[in-house]
Amino acid sequence: MDETMSMTAPPASVDTEARHVRYAGFWMRFWAYLVDIIVVASLNGILITPLIRGFDLPATEPAILPLQAILTGIVYYMYFILMTKFLSQTLGKMLFGLKVASLDKTKLTWGTVIFREGIGRFISKTILFVGFLVVAFTKKKQGIHDLFAETTVVHEK
Numbered sequence: 001m002d003e004t005m006s007m008t009a010p011p012a013s014v015d016t017e018a019r020h021v022r023y024a025g026f027w028m029r030f031w032a033y034l035v036d037i038i039v040v041a042s043l044n045g046i047l048i049t050p051l052i053r054g055f056d057l058p059a060t061e062p063a064i065l066p067l068q069a070i071l072t073g074i075v076y077y078m079y080f081i082l083m084t085k086f087l088s089q090t091l092g093k094m095l096f097g098l099k100v101a102s103l104d105k106t107k108l109t110w111g112t113v114i115f116r117e118g119i120g121r122f123i124s125k126t127i128l129f130v131g132f133l134v135v136a137f138t139k140k141k142q143g144i145h146d147l148f149a150e151t152t153v154v155h156e157k
Helices: 026-053 062-085 091-095 111-124 130-137 145-147
Strands: 099-100 150-153
Touching: 026 062, 026 091, 026 099, 026 130, 062 091, 091 099, 111 130, 111 145, 130 145, 145 150
Parallel strands: none
Antiparallel strands: 099 150
């Protein structure tokens, strides 16, 4: 055997799992979000409409609109927060085979999820949805809310 030949292992810096991560792009995430909006609208119809009707006021009554807006917002944010925390995906993401993952590959914590889905999503929406458009231009396909929370959306294996 030639003594000049040696067995060398591949460099430890090469993470084989990282090479196989497929980040979800803007359009996949867009379609998943549309499905989620349909789900949230349905939940609002099932949960909030009967509650509002319980006040025996017409749906166009101005006094009822603030309460309806608050309850709708609560359902919206609770849907995204709870689904992301417990399943790492919403129903829309499930349908398209996507999930939310932390960049450090750890389990999503309550703090991360609340920051991403609550604060980050609010900021992304407040600036005319530009926070979501950023997904199309970042290397790891991250929106503003992902950048804040150090998360991204990936295709499930």
